Amino acid sequence: LRMRRGLANTRTDNIVSGRIQRIELRRPLLWRGPGWTAATATVAGIDDDSENGAENVLPVGTREELQATLGHLAVPLGTADDTAFIEHLLTAPAREIDGFRTRVRMYWIARRTEVSVLLPGALVKRGGLLTKHIEIVPRERIQQLSVDDGPLNRKLGVLDLQVGIAGETVAVSNLPRRQVLDLHATLSHDAATLRRYRDRQHWPQPALSLAAPAGQSPGPSQPEEQR
Numbered sequence: 001l002r003m004r005r006g007l008a009n010t011r012t013d014n015i016v017s018g019r020i021q022r023i024e025l026r027r028p029l030l031w032r033g034p035g036w037t038a039a040t041a042t043v044a045g046i047d048d049d050s051e052n053g054a055e056n057v058l059p060v061g062t063r064e065e066l067q068a069t070l071g072h073l074a075v076p077l078g079t080a081d082d083t084a085f086i087e088h089l090l091t092a093p094a095r096e097i098d099g100f101r102t103r104v105r106m107y108w109i110a111r112r113t114e115v116s117v118l119l120p121g122a123l124v125k126r127g128g129l130l131t132k133h134i135e136i137v138p139r140e141r142i143q144q145l146s147v148d149d150g151p152l153n154r155k156l157g158v159l160d161l162q163v164g165i166a167g168e169t170v171a172v173s174n175l176p177r178r179q180v181l182d183l184h185a186t187l188s189h190d191a192a193t194l195r196r197y198r199d200r201q202h203w204p205q206p207a208l209s210l211a212a213p214a215g216q217s218p219g220p221s222q223p224e225e226q227r
Helices: 063-073 082-091 108-113 151-156 177-197
Strands: 002-005 011-014 020-027 037-043 058-061 115-118 122-127 132-138 144-148 158-165 168-176
Touching: 020 063, 020 082, 020 168, 037 063, 058 063, 063 082, 082 122, 082 132, 108 122, 122 168, 144 177, 151 158, 158 177, 168 177
Parallel strands: none
Antiparallel strands: 002 011, 020 037, 020 132, 037 058, 115 122, 122 132, 144 158, 158 168
């Protein structure tokens, strides 16, 4: 995906799907009617700042534009229809989404807004009260995991899981202890094996990453170094 931005000073970046560490989607309250969504991405090797906005891959777009953007950047989530699943996450109440959520009554806002879903291709976290936001972390990009415990957590019977990727940390907080330990074991296996041993040619590819330009027939896939 090629991005060009700027007025007096312009900057162009070529964002390769293999460098995507995390994708965040946001849909504020006033955008829910027209179905507009903003998308940002954590990209390895590209620093973001307020001037150039390198992570801002879609400042605001329709459902079709969001689908096209994710089709170039996001790995398959592993659902029957990834686009419909993401739209469901952005619109449905948290109680209607199957996943991990806190059961502690004192965190009543988190109980009604936050839910994490482990899919074959990614860990997805949905949150937000007035502004719905989704964090998508490809499972093969996880680099570090840590479990936070403390006196209050032990009293409430919960644990916090910190999922580290390049340049970011995604927190899954206040979940039942057994769920966190099971999730930690699963993601630890991903972090230890998926990046290290899987051949780059067989990494999950975004839906549109191998689409041929107009007028050209798609050729055989090649390693990134040969493109």
